[in-house]
Amino acid sequence: MAIKIEMLRCFATVARTGNLSSAADILGRTPSAISMMLKQLEENLGEPLFETDRKSKLTTLGEFVLEQAERELSQFDTTIQEILDFAKARSGRVRLAAVPSIASTILPDAIFQYLEKYPDIFIEVRDMDSASVIRELSRNRIDIGIASTQGHSTPFYTETILSDAFGVICHANSSLARLDRSLTWQDLSQHRLIANSLSKSIDIPECIDLHANAGLVVQNITSLMAMIKNQVGITILPEMTAKTATSPDVIFLEIADFNIRRNIEIIKNSEAPSSPAARILEDTIIQCIRKYETDRRGDMR
Template sequence: MALKIEMLRGFATVARSGNLSDAASALGRTPSAVSMMLKQLENHLGEPLFETDRKNKLTALGEFTLEQAERELEQFDNTVRAIEGFARASHGHVRVAAVPSVAGSIIPQVFSRHINAFNAVDIELRDMDSSSILHELSRNRVDIGIATLGENDLGLHSRLLMSDRFGVICTSDHPLARCTEPVNWEMLENERLIANSLSAGINAEPSRALHGKALLTAQNLTSIMAMVRTGIGITILPEMAVRALQSNDLTFRPLTDPTAKRQIHLLRKADVTLSPAAQLLEGYIINCAQDLMQPGNDAQNLR
């Protein structure tokens, strides 16, 4: 007969209670059932565990067995709690990578609403550009990615999270900031453009022509905004990226081109099942993004 964890639990409960009646009540079993379980355990070991039938004094074997049983029961119970906690999404480790504008806007909103749901969950948040996020997802180094899709993103499950309009960023004293007309591509033909990887993704032909003659290119948003602030030129960025930087001394003017939008997707590996905690977080991200994108809750409120 193999020893079972419930045999050890029954013995330890009797040893701590000092009698069968109280132990049976604690175990939710009858005294006769508990007595039979103890007899099976003693028969298996070949020696008695108690000095008398009153079960109030342990033999040397009983003392040793109790010490080992309590250690094993603690480990077993901790393991069960960990497994059940993981299944309930109250434990675990979730790795999230998001483009900086989302990492600095929507993700804080998610945790401000739902942080108590993740008290025992280890959450790792990294902000990086979209191409890096796609790379990390492909290597299974990220569970959830929030980024724009590339051209060859096979093996990823994607869900459109939101659209973010592009606009011109300029100083508050720039003619474009004072202009009452909507900004179109023709108005930018004679402007010095500070190109960036985000604006380079706009597929409109006037945008490609504008970027083709740009002599300045920068990738870091802080550096881009600093150059705009000093009057070196103008740039084109998604509105959420601008709001996340809280550059109130600069002006954002949306482009009239309806195609000048960034599509931000919620991404994960298609062949990987997310942990319960990651699934819970994914749902909260979707709900929060939907709420914040409702009319009256546009990107300007994502500060």
């Protein structure tokens, strides 16, 4: 019979306590079961581990086995605890990348709730555009991506978690803001369009024509909002992105007969199963998005 970890634990406990009864209490077994396991270990070794049946003094072999057993038991127990912590999301690391509109509106609440329950998980959050999120996932630099795959081919698993409408973002002093109606494409043609990667993905003739004449392209959302605030021009973005603007001078306006929407998706490498910590964080984010959508519908009533 091969030597098992249970035999080493039994022997080490008896050696530390000096008697079978105390070891049995610690291990939750009967003294006879402890005695049988010690006998099996000694039969495997071919030599006694204790000098007498009282188990109070170790042989030379017993001293050596105790030293080795305690080292291996410590390593084994540490390994098992790490496995359990990982499985129950008590330890681990989650790398997350999201588009700025999600990173600034949904994630703060989701991560707060998550860390309240799992404070020992290390979370790395990065905000970037959708193309960068997909690229980082393909390079295995993140575990979860939250972005839009519209206009991007991807082999990854995707699940739509949110949808919001495109509209015009402009300065509050813009003449567009003073129109007492929904905007038309003709209205937009009278203003300088600041193109961006999201607006360029809209595949309708009116929007394509506007972009063909755009003399300015800004990809970074922070820079784009700064341009709007300084009245450089107008741009077309999803409604949630407008919420990232910290200035009351930047507003969002609807376009008449314009029902183009951006889908926000959870993006993962389906071939690489998520860790328990990542799965729980993903569920928390989805719950926060559902609450956000419920609150938003309530505000629109």
